[in-house]
Amino acid sequence: MSALLELQGAGISFGGLHAVDDLSFAVEKGHIVALIGPNGAGKTTVFNMITGVYRPTKGKVCFQGQEITGWQPHAIARAGIMRTFQTIRLFPAMSVFENVRAGGHLRAQQYWWQGMLSLPAQRREETALAERTHEILCKLDLDRFANEPATSLPYGVQRRVELARTLAAEPKLVILDEPAAGLNDAESSALNRTIFGIRDSGITVLLVEHDMNVVMNVTDHIVVINFGRKIAEGNAAAIRSNPQVIEAYLGRDENEAENVT
Numbered sequence: 736m737s738a739l740l741e742l743q744g745a746g747i748s749f750g751g752l753h754a755v756d757d758l759s760f761a762v763e764k765g766h767i768v769a770l771i772g773p774n775g776a777g778k779t780t781v782f783n784m785i786t787g788v789y790r791p792t793k794g795k796v797c798f799q800g801q802e803i804t805g806w807q808p809h810a811i812a813r814a815g816i817m818r819t820f821q822t823i824r825l826f827p828a829m830s831v832f833e834n835v836r837a838g839g840h841l842r843a844q845q846y847w848w849q850g851m852l853s854l855p856a857q858r859r860e861e862t863a864l865a866e867r868t869h870e871i872l873c874k875l876d877l878d879r880f881a882n883e884p885a886t887s888l889p890y891g892v893q894r895r896v897e898l899a900r901t902l903a904a905e906p907k908l909v910i911l912d913e914p915a916a917g918l919n920d921a922e923s924s925a926l927n928r929t930i931f932g933i934r935d936s937g938i939t940v941l942l943v944e945h946d947m948n949v950v951m952n953v954t955d956h957i958v959v960i961n962f963g964r965k966i967a968e969g970n971a972a973a974i975r976s977n978p979q980v981i982e983a984y985l986g987r988d989e990n991e992a993e994n995v996t
């Protein structure tokens with residue numbers, strides 16, 4: 736098995752603060768990996784370094800064996816790393832189908848002016864995109880909402896639409912930022928199945944999540960950071976019983992600690 740994504744000694748400072756320092760970990764192709772840590776540990780900053788929002792001040796980020804440190808976010812997205820956000824960012828005037836299809840346009844080979852001319856290649860691509868959109872909607876149990884205005888739907892459904900839109904761009908690696916945030920227990924269990932489905936369709940998953948039901952039940956590998964540094968990594972059983980991990984959570988917030996132990 737080869738690493739799809741690798742951070743090698745990556746770090747970034749804001750003023751005097753080392754938000755992330757000397758961080759190394761790998762995400763193997765076909766795995767579901769979680770990055771966890773107490774509030775303010777640096778998880779979002781790591782995502783921002785991977786997706787090109789922040790340029791690391793130290794170390795490297797490699798994707799498919801190629802260094803991508805310092806690439807622009809759109810170039811990193813084109814290379815196959817797509818992310819979701821904690822806050823919903825759907826197009827309010829569009830239906831569920833149109834929102835998801837919009838994600839697929841990122842992968843489209845034709846240009847807009849070719850679309851205006853309605854060339855055969857463009858028409859073929861649009862048909863293929865519509866079919867693929869429909870497939871993704873079925874897979875995420877969203878087909879019955881296809882024609883509904885996206886932002887009129889319940890919160891849990893809107894989050895699924897966002898995920899569907901990200902998948903429509905055919906990423907190789909999808910980064911999920913707290914996908915269970917705001918979901919009830921039933922929705923969170925359904926999310927576990929969805930994440931397995933994403934992995935089974937050949938997409939590698941990296942997620943940041945506070946919901947330990949998701950973290951402990953779906954992941955192949957967990958990386959734990961605190962104060963911007965890695966303190967542990969391993970499978971769910973190893974992480975659950977790791978004294979440094981327990982201390983990191985206990986030191987900050989007893990409720991979170993209960994979730995880990």
Ligand SMILES: Nc1ncnc2c1ncn2[C@@H]1O[C@H](COP(=O)(O)OP(=O)(O)OP(=O)(O)O)[C@@H](O)[C@H]1O
Pocket residue numbers: 749752754772773774775776777778779780781
């Ligand atoms: N642009 C920035 N400028 C200055 N400091 C920043 C910036 N981005 C992050 N930080 C700091 O870096 C540290 C890590 O923040 P980060 O948001 O990555 O943590 P987190 O683990 O994602 O937290 P949470 O779980 O609360 O979302 C914090 O001390 C934060 O204040």
